[in-house]
Amino acid sequence: MNSFRYTKMHGLGNNYIYVNMFEEQLEEAMLPQIAIQVSNIHTGIGSDGLILICPSTIASVKMRIFNNDGSEAKNCGNGLRCVAKYAFEHGLVQSESFTIETISCIVEATVHIQQNKVDQVTINMGKPIFQRSLIPMTGQEQEFAEDNIEFEEKEYHFQAVSMGNPHAVIEVEEISKAPLTTLGPILEQHEWFPERVNVEFIEFLSENEINFVVWERGSGVTEACGTGACAAAVAMIQKGKCKKDEPITVHLQGGDLEITWASDGNVWMKGPAVTITDGIYYL
Numbered sequence: 001m002n003s004f005r006y007t008k009m010h011g012l013g014n015n016y017i018y019v020n021m022f023e024e025q026l027e028e029a030m031l032p033q034i035a036i037q038v039s040n041i042h043t044g045i046g047s048d049g050l051i052l053i054c055p056s057t058i059a060s061v062k063m064r065i066f067n068n069d070g071s072e073a074k075n076c077g078n079g080l081r082c083v084a085k086y087a088f089e090h091g092l093v094q095s096e097s098f099t100i101e102t103i104s105c106i107v108e109a110t111v112h113i114q115q116n117k118v119d120q121v122t123i124n125m126g127k128p129i130f131q132r133s134l135i136p137m138t139g140q141e142q143e144f145a146e147d148n149i150e151f152e153e154k155e156y157h158f159q160a161v162s163m164g165n166p167h168a169v170i171e172v173e174e175i176s177k178a179p180l181t182t183l184g185p186i187l188e189q190h191e192w193f194p195e196r197v198n199v200e201f202i203e204f205l206s207e208n209e210i211n212f213v214v215w216e217r218g219s220g221v222t223e224a225c226g227t228g229a230c231a232a233a234v235a236m237i238q239k240g241k242c243k244k245d246e247p248i249t250v251h252l253q254g255g256d257l258e259i260t261w262a263s264d265g266n267v268w269m270k271g272p273a274v275t276i277t278d279g280i281y282y283l
């Protein structure tokens with residue numbers, strides 16, 4: 001029977017099925033279907049998608065991520081922290097600091113150990129991208145990619161940012177009233193975004209704190225989104241509400257992330273990574 005070993009992990013409730021491709025073999029053409037299948041809560045394992053931990057020729061390891069609709073994304077913040085934990089604990093890397101290749105970039109990861117286990121991970125997520133053609137978002141290039149969308153007789157302003165994957169960040173007054181499951185999928189599929197977009201609603205609390213909920217491209221509502229939290233912090237700094245070089249605590253549905261946009265342009269993310277279970281999946 002065709003089967004593979006997997007580990008289920010989460011970063012603040014954003015959970016994926018991880019497969020160690022140093023040991024397992026999955027057919028390339030089958031990957032989108034496997035992501036859909038394992039993610040199904042009734043007939044699969046149940047997850048936000050599938051993440052492959054692969055050998056790399058240009059970094060210590062490589063991460064590939066598939067959303068639960070089978071689409072492949074170019075980056076995943078919570079996934080990177082879990083890949084770092086897995087790589088260190090399974091001896092794929094020997095040092096506490098190492099590099100991870102994604103489709104969009106190479107990031108630096110540092111694991112923090114508590115009682116012989118990786119508890120927290122810090123990642124240098126690199127520089128945010130505001131160029132429309134690179135996000136990608138249609139329309140004329142300006143300093144920042146932003147626009148308004150009207151929904152249920154209200155105007156919502158959004159800032160688009162790429163953290164290796166596309167995000168549209170909308171500030172609202174009260175997070176509990178954000179039109180997450182209604183406007184979220186509309187903006188995700190809007191013609192402005194030819195590759196669709198992840199949609200974040202945020203509520204400003206103070207210079208160092210924001211509330212956050214997310215509608216993820218290809219997965220819908222998830223408990224957390226690492227790249228989305230980076231995009232949200234960057235958007236608040238762009239607006240002048242928060243400051244560079246100061247950690248911002250992003251309160252996500254699954255817990256907190258610490259995000260810092262440094263003066264050299266790099267965005268740093270620190271947060272937990274957790275192993276839930278492992279097993280064998282029968283195709």
Ligand SMILES: N[C@@H](CCC[C@H](N)C(=O)O)C(=O)O
Nearest residue numbers: 073076077078165225226227
């Ligand atoms: N949950 C992730 C992002 C996963 C990919 C995203 N849905 C996309 O399609 O770009 C994170 O933690 O960053």
